[in-house]
Amino acid sequence: MTLPSTTKVLVIGYVWPEPRSSAASGHVMQILETFLEQGWDITFSSPAGPGEHKADLSALGIREVPIELNNSSFDTFISALAPDIVLFDQFMMEEQFGWRVEKHCAAALRVLETSDLQSLRHARHQRLKDRLKVNQDQDDFTDLFAPGLREEFELMADTDLAKREIAALYRCDLNLIISPTEIKLLVEQFGLSPELLHWCPLMVDRPGLEPSGYTEREHFLSIGNFRHAPNWDAVLWLKTTIWPLIRAQLPAAQLHVYGAYTPPKASALHNAAQGFHIMNRAEDALQVMSAARVCLAPLRFGAGIKGKLIDAMLCGTPSVTTPVGTEGMHDNHPWPGAVVSTAHQFAEQAVQLYNDQLRWQQAQQWSLELLEQRYQRTTHAAALIERIHACRQLLPQLRKNNFTGSMLRHHTLKSTQYMAQWIEEKKRDK
Template sequence: MARIAQEFRPRAISAPTWTLESPEQAFAPFTLPASDTPLVSVIIPVYGKLPYTLACLRSIARHGAQTPFEVIIVDDASPDAGVETLGQIGGLRLLENAQNLGFIGSCNAGASAARGSYLLFLNNDTQVTPGWLDRLLDCFREEPGCGIAGSRLVYPDGRLQEAGAIIFSNADGWNYGRFEQPDDPKFLYRRDTDYISGASLMIETALFRQIHGFDVRYAPAYYEDTDLAFAVRGAGKRVIYQPESLIIHFEGITSGTDLQAGVKQYQVVNKSKFAQKWAQVLESQPAPNTPAARAIHHDRRPHILILDALTPDASRDSGSLRLINIMRLLGEMGWRVSFMADNRVASHDEICQLGRLGVHTLCKPWSPSLARWLTGERDTLQAVMLCRHYVATPNLDLVRRLTPRAKVIFDTVDLHFLRERRAAEHTTNKAIASQANASYRRELALIRACDVTLVVSPVEQALLSQEAPDAKVELLSNVHEVFGRNAGFAERKDMVFIGGFGHPPNVDAVNWLISDIYPRIRAARPDMALHLIGDIPEAERLKLSGEGVHIHGRVADIEPWMRGCRVALAPLRYGAGVKGKVNMAMSHGLPVVATSIAAEGMQLHHGDNILVGDDADSFASSVLRLYDDEALWLRLSDRGLDNIRQHFSFSAAREALRRALPPL
């Protein structure tokens, strides 16, 4: 059987990255975080093994949670003197079974006494890590229809124990990822799974009671967590694996590992009970010989690969934010998303950021080359999205050859040839003009060769209708949440420019702003400071520094400036596409002064929802006018928010994706 075979599988070696509470530590009374009005009730069934229970509780005391919770220990008539010791722990609710009820009976008893809206069943041979509880609760807040959320389980020595689990059609179970490396990105993204181990399992209290808790037919233990997951799905809810909740599990401490003796023998006995109860549902489960990597995705969701130059990071640039929001939408629309950067590099934080959206990041050293990965996934892919012409050009033939049935989508991000043409005109640089011509040929060839092309601006869509009239071109602009105005006119001061020096139009804009525009503003109003946000090299910072100029560099959260500044600036003199800095400011209700280029393609009109100035004098005078005119400021703020809702919302992007993607 698969479940038994896993017990003897060769084991990988990994170095643990956490500090464990020692079960051998001498007991001294301590206090757990506790709430009189808990949102979550943590239920820990206990039968002996007091040192491990104490270590578990010390880890909870050490890490706590942002969410109010209570801890309920259900002592199942333990043979040792644990009750007396546990009674000395502050904040702990201690229930004592009059007779031994087994794991299932103890869990159900704890659930009956729980006061929280959610139950978190936790084995006493576990230890928690930061975020253990809060990240599970995230699933119920962020994932529609979440019924169960479960943790990533690891062994104390650093090996992975479980990243969700699979049930095959013969009722065999398989802990996905067992004995592998826990930080492999294929284990770091949220996804639906067949079941979650009861070692760390969260469920809404009302739902648990609706389905009558753990089924007592599996008493004293084993298969009760699998059965619960099937019952939850039968109630129309989802079972979700949450990798950001990391639990260390000393597996086998309570029940042992001998399948022929003790409680562990019920792992075999209860399989037949489970198979009989769920016979009809099991017919649609994967066959026993199905590879785990395929079986874990047997929900048959359509699969898309997205290939871009770099792994997106929302704090880096607006293109990253747009792509992240597109991936979020794809997940909501029922797609399984895999992502690969052209250089196959991704940081742990970037992997986890995408993992929250259910995206599997393919990167070094974990994933193979693009060619090998496509070969292995050719039968699962319904679509491939290639972003930017310099990424799409060298990879299009490979994608067509290895995934001939996949629809190929070219996401221009912006039309590079248009931006480069404008840069050449602005600088009269012949080398840039030559580069623009080369980009034009490459981009037009891709547009004609791909099934669908995405552009961000109606100006670009109109241009391509002339340049490539036979191509299918869809408008999929920037995608923004509407954050709203969180501070009024009088509570704000100063100006802000957002944009890193990795994008040449930003370099020109900042230099123009510092050399020509800001001196005019400062001459009239020396109290108006200028804040620059974005990656700016140290050498450039020295040139830009001056009275009233604050260079913050790249920041993790721009909200303080969106809330605190009175005017956002976009003095771009060339470029293409839609400007994320303008959209972002407007999504926060922050009025914008921009050039015509910066306002292009966004349904913006001078004096209505934006102020426009194309030379230093008009730009500076527009800033000064807006800065002191509260009525104008409020009108631009309100109408800028309306513009985001109408043209750059998730609903507009969702419709564009539906038109571009193959039908589900």
């Protein structure tokens, strides 16, 4: 098969990218930049309204075309565009538009960008809620971080969200998975073929300048979009349990909590007398991270890999987090900071890192080594393009091999199509 010299790509986004607000949007931007480097012709579409901090895609040479849910205008649009590749950003976009893509450009390679397994994240959130109902202890969450892959599967398998998300993965020709732990879960427990999956973590370049040193920094920092449930839970755990333990050992310590879309309930946590500062959105996340001595990320649930911890590495800022925070991020490489399972351990390790210059400097060095070994942009960008080329050349055979996906498209998408057409007709009647 001879590939055209100019490849047309349509990206259907759940939202318009806001790379300074979330790691998920940052990952989408990294993928778009990788495609641009190939000289590909890119159109980005979304049914969502533009957010406050939306990236200017048109300035990069990417066409921006709003689309509507349950509207046949999309059929006309995609037929005229005739893309060679369609990338769905999050599985809900594949649910909404997958059948239309198949109907009007069946030969296009269908790629799903997951950011994280939402069904895994939601199942873990429910497990935390259930645990807190029966056990109000806010210190030791070792049991929460202990389950193996089979236990995670058992937790997810009966949920509607998992059935929808895994079905979308099967229906696509290639799925970009950010965490190797999630690839293992999908292959070993849900039975997906490795042919359908590609490891595509956050892709970054090692900073050109050496990060600032121990004596040039002060304060603790926590950062994350407040709309993301794991981040909000982490702030609450910090406020109620962990930060008082740190302040008991460091009475003058200050914690700066940054996050996009700060709700009133978060602003209400601000208490300067306790050294707990809600700082709202950081205009430059790397700048505030570079000024902090230690990053705190007490995540009790979540999935994927954590953009805030990649940013910490880029800035040479040691971090204290949980096994959920480091999942899929460092393999056998030492973590550049500390990984703990209890609030008391968290406070102890945070204080030690803050006070011990030699240990802090070792953690900073590990940050830079881990970035180079695991997250090099050029390495992963090349691997992604190579995999996409291979899938396009072998597409007919790949689809034959993926009979489950073909079967799901035949049955599931028919019902989705008829539902969408019914909703469109109902809107016309009003």
